Amino acid sequence: MRSWSAPDIVPLPGSGxxxxxxxxxxxxxxxTTPGSTAGMYACGITPYDAAHLGHAFTYLTFDLVNRVWRDAGxxxxxxxxxxxxxxxLLERAEATGVDWRDLAHREIDxxxxxxxxxxxLPPTSYVGVVESVDLISELAVRIRETGAAYEVDGDLYFSVEAASKFGEISNLSREEMLDLFGQRGGDPTRADKKDPLDWLLWRAERPGEPAWDSPLGxxxxxxxxxxxxxxxxxxxPSFDINGGGSDLIFPHHEMGAAETRCATGQPNAHNHLHVGMVGLNGEKMSKSLGNLVFVSKLRQEGVDPAVIRLAMLDHHYRAPWEWTDAELPAATERAERWRAAxxxxAGPDAAPVLAAVRAALAEDLDSPSALAAVDAWATTALxxxxxxxxxxxxxxxTVDTLLGVVL
Structure with missing residues (x-):
C-alpha cells in the first residue's frame, strides 16, 4: 500500500x-538504544471514518520520535x-450502503x-491487513503449532494460559483485563472458550462476510x-519502539506481545510508547461517541495545518488533554509571532534555541518545553x-526539522 509524500528535512548543524x-x-x-537503523511500529487507523485529532496527536508523537532519531544520525x-x-469497517459499510472496500479506500485517501x-513523515512501510492476510494466517499457524491455540466452531483462539508473561505490558489485574476486554472488541462471554480472556486469531467464514483462503480454512x-x-x-522481533494510543495498551498490545513471544521466544519490542487521549466536552474523542474534531474538516475550513500541529505540540504526548475553542487562536498567535521573528x-544567537529544542525533545518528547524555547527567542527578537x-x-x-512546523 502506498504511503504519502515526505516533507523535505533539512539537516541541522551537529547532531541530537x-x-x-x-x-x-x-x-x-x-x-532508547537503536543501532544504525531504529525500528518503530505504530498501530494505524481502522478506516471507517476520517482521522480525528486523537489520531493526529498519536501520529504526531511518532513523527517526533522519527525526527529525533534522524537528527541523532x-x-x-x-x-x-x-x-x-x-x-x-464492515458495520459502517453496511449501515451506509457502501462497499467496505470503497469505504476503506476513501478514508485511507x-x-x-x-x-x-x-x-x-511517512512510514517506510504502510501496510494494509488485506494485503497481509497470508502473513497473518502463517503466524496463526505457527502459534497453533506451539500448542498455544485451539478451535471453537472453526474459529482459532489463542489460549491465555499459554502466554507465559501475560500482563507484561499493561500490568493490569485479571479483573481489570476482563472489564477492558469486553469493552474493547473482545468476547469474554463466548461459550466453549477455555478462558474468557482467550482471543480470536482467525475468524472462520460467515455468510455475507469477506473471507480469504488459508491453511486455517x-x-x-x-x-x-x-x-x-x-x-x-x-x-x-525486539525492535525499538511499539505503540499507539493509550487505549491500545490492553487488549491490543498485550495480546500482540503474547503472540510474538509465543512464535519467536522474544519480546516484540524493547519499549512501548503510548499516547494520551484527546477529549472534547469532557469525554475521550472517539468514533463511537461521535464527539470528533476532524483534521480534514479543519483544513477545509481554511485552518493552517502548521497551526493545527502547533496546537497539538503544546501538549505533552503522555498527558490526556481537552480540545477547546482556545486551542486554535493560541496556536495562530504563536505561529504569527514566530513567522514575524x-x-x-537578524536576531539573537539561535544556537541555544537549537540546543534547547533538541534537549527537550530527547527527554521524553517534551514538546511544550521545545515550544517555550522558540517563544523566548521570538520574543527577544521582536x-x-x-x-x-x-x-x-x-x-x-530548527522548527521545521525537529518540530515539523513550516514557517
Missing amino acids: GPLRIHDTATGRIRT HDVNYVQNTTDIDDP VFREDMAALSI RGRPGWHIECSAIALDRLG VALG TRGGTDTSAPGLVRT
Whole structure:
C-alpha cells in the first residue's frame, strides 16, 4: 500500500542526543538504544471514518520520535498498518450502503492527505491487513503449532494460559483485563472458550462476510494478530519502539506481545510508547461517541495545518488533554509571532534555541518545553532585536526539522 509524500528535512548543524521515552511496561523513562537503523511500529487507523485529532496527536508523537532519531544520525524503519478489514469497517459499510472496500479506500485517501498536510513523515512501510492476510494466517499457524491455540466452531483462539508473561505490558489485574476486554472488541462471554480472556486469531467464514483462503480454512484475521504479523515481517522481533494510543495498551498490545513471544521466544519490542487521549466536552474523542474534531474538516475550513500541529505540540504526548475553542487562536498567535521573528533580517544567537529544542525533545518528547524555547527567542527578537544574520534561518530550520512546523 502506498504511503504519502515526505516533507523535505533539512539537516541541522551537529547532531541530537539519545532519545529517552516513557516505557509503558516498566513505567520508567528509558534511553532508547537503536543501532544504525531504529525500528518503530505504530498501530494505524481502522478506516471507517476520517482521522480525528486523537489520531493526529498519536501520529504526531511518532513523527517526533522519527525526527529525533534522524537528527541523532539514525536511519529509521517506521512501519504503520491500516486495518482495512475489521468488524467496525464492515458495520459502517453496511449501515451506509457502501462497499467496505470503497469505504476503506476513501478514508485511507483522506488520512494520507491529512498526514501530508500536517508534515508527518511517512512510514517506510504502510501496510494494509488485506494485503497481509497470508502473513497473518502463517503466524496463526505457527502459534497453533506451539500448542498455544485451539478451535471453537472453526474459529482459532489463542489460549491465555499459554502466554507465559501475560500482563507484561499493561500490568493490569485479571479483573481489570476482563472489564477492558469486553469493552474493547473482545468476547469474554463466548461459550466453549477455555478462558474468557482467550482471543480470536482467525475468524472462520460467515455468510455475507469477506473471507480469504488459508491453511486455517476460509476466513479472515481476528484483531491483534495483524499487527504482530506485519511487525514481525517488516521489523523482526525486539525492535525499538511499539505503540499507539493509550487505549491500545490492553487488549491490543498485550495480546500482540503474547503472540510474538509465543512464535519467536522474544519480546516484540524493547519499549512501548503510548499516547494520551484527546477529549472534547469532557469525554475521550472517539468514533463511537461521535464527539470528533476532524483534521480534514479543519483544513477545509481554511485552518493552517502548521497551526493545527502547533496546537497539538503544546501538549505533552503522555498527558490526556481537552480540545477547546482556545486551542486554535493560541496556536495562530504563536505561529504569527514566530513567522514575524524569523522574517527579521537578524536576531539573537539561535544556537541555544537549537540546543534547547533538541534537549527537550530527547527527554521524553517534551514538546511544550521545545515550544517555550522558540517563544523566548521570538520574543527577544521582536522586542530587542539582534545582530546575528544567520539566527532567523537557523530557528526556521530548527522548527521545521525537529518540530515539523513550516514557517
